[in-house]
Amino acid sequence: MNKIIYLDAAASALKPKSVVSTEADFLQNSYANSGRGVCARSAAVDDMVARSRQRVADFINADPTQVIFTSGATDGLNRIVNILSSQPWYSSSSVFAVSDLDHHSARIPWEALLHIGKIRHMRVCELDDNYDIKIDTIPKTDFLIVTAMSNVLGRAQDVEKIIATARGKNPNVITIVDASQYVVHNKIDVKKWDCDFLVFSGHKIGADTGVGVLYIRDTNKYFPEKFGGGMVVSVADMARAKESRGGWIYQNCNSCWVTADAPDKWEAGTLPLTQIAGLHVAIDELEKNRPDLNLIKYAYDELSKIEKIKIISSRDSAILSFVVDGMHPLDVGAMMGANNVCVRVGNMCASWIHRAMGISGSVRISVGAWNTMDEMKQAIDIIKKIVK
Ligand SMILES: Cc1ncc(COP(=O)(O)O)c(C=O)c1O
Structure with a gap:
């Protein structure tokens, strides 16, 4: 053939071969869970996850605590909608804005909220003759979804200017960048862009399937929306909980629990460790080539x-x-x-x-x-x- x-x-x-061999080596020689063990092997896995997280953080100019591992861009985009729509201050009379450049994964989770009446107003940003986002007509909105590069047209959008313009109209706008295609071809700088959230998938940059990145700028501003092992530091009575480090204290009739600091607070459950092992190698390869x-x-x-x-x-x-x-x-x-x-x-x-x-x-x-x-x-x- x-x-x-x-x-x-x-x-x-x-x-790349280096991604495959790194993952194979991890599975064959170094495998253990992260964040749960006290043996040397588990500690080495914790180090590997921390190194990979740091590599991603450097790659997008973030702090490692702002880098959350997900299963991919779609997972990240859905999680953002779930995070925002479950905050105590969230209002269903909010406005969200999208554009026709969006992938289904970026826009449908918001349209689904519209469908169930959890948000009432959608605006669509205009496109110019080149099908780029028409920056001067960006509407006033509470949530703005920005596709940094369309997966059909492949043109980089001026994300910094788009976000600055949206903030000019509403200083409290929450901005969400889908960088799934942009990340392959361009350097990302979340600080320069000043975005609130950003996502991409590992598999489009040469890493494995099943791992993605969710950047959250203000990790302490939000309640987590996904719960389980690894994201609480203690489940205790109120007096002890108050002494614990960590973020939010939750209380119900049985127990009270304290969330871990970011990034753990956002990573309930076992991480896709093998894919994380390959992710930082994929980033090295992408930046070289x-x-x-x-x-x-x-x-x-x-x-x-x-x-x-x-x-x-x-x-x-x-x-x-x-x-x-x-x-x-x-x-x-x-x-x-x-x-x-x-x-x-x-x-x-x-x-x-x-x-x-x-x-x-x-x-x-x-x-x-x-x-x-x-x-x-x-x-x-x-x-x-x-x-x-
Ligand atoms: C622009 C864009 N956003 C989101 C996605 C969804 O990515 P995934 O399927 O890896 O979650 C894709 C995938 O094609 C994409 O091109």
Whole structure:
């Protein structure tokens, strides 16, 4: 069988050998749970988790206590909605604002709140002629969801300016950044952006599935929304609880308990340790070797010569998405797949941007650090034959 040309990095990245060997080594030689044992092996796992957390913190310019491990971006985005909507000060008459760049995972959890009447007002940020967020028309809102890079159009948004503008209209706005695609191609600086929350998935940056990052700026401002082992320091009577370190004291008729400090307070249950072991290695690899976007430019230049192809992304994007006159995206993708070229097709969990462009789906080419120009040339030749 011919070699597969994997041009679907934006869906999930292939894994560097160093990530695979780190995880295998952890599983074979160093495995134990974290935060629960007193033996040397458990202590080594605690150190590994702390190192990985520190690496993520450095990667996004945060403090390690602000870095929470989740199972992925979708988990993080849902948790944010659950955190915010369960705070005592939360009001269902709040306004949230989204944009048509959003992935389903960023917007549907908020629309679900709308559906059950736990929030009443949704605004949609306007897009300009390039389908970038129109910053000067950002509405006044209580919660703002910012997709830092669309998974269809691949253009980096000016997150700092978007957030500053939203804060100009409401100093108390809570801002949530979905950096799932942005993180692959660009440096993140949560301090500069001044966002309240940010998420991304490990698997898109070469780490394993099942691990993600949730950044929370003000970890003490919120009650946790997920409860269980590891996130309380004591379950005791009130007098003892008051002497404990930690954050919030909860009381009910049976016992009273004190939450741990961040990040533990946000990490109930056993962490995805193997994936965490690989995560910091993946970040090292990504920073050494980002995907070569000249491949995308080459594809753009070649495909724009074909009359039947309409490219919907721009030449300087990190992603190339297109439609073919008279052919369904699924058929294009299936024919490419039959020729051993893997791409993503359909609405890509980003229905709104397709709808805004008057189409139901598209074909997406995306690259990782493993892709070569030679592979891209072969893939383009195959597309030319398919659409001929
Ligand atoms: C922009 C964006 N947000 C969120 C997600 C959801 O990521 P995950 O499926 O890893 O939770 C994706 C995945 O495609 C994405 O591209």
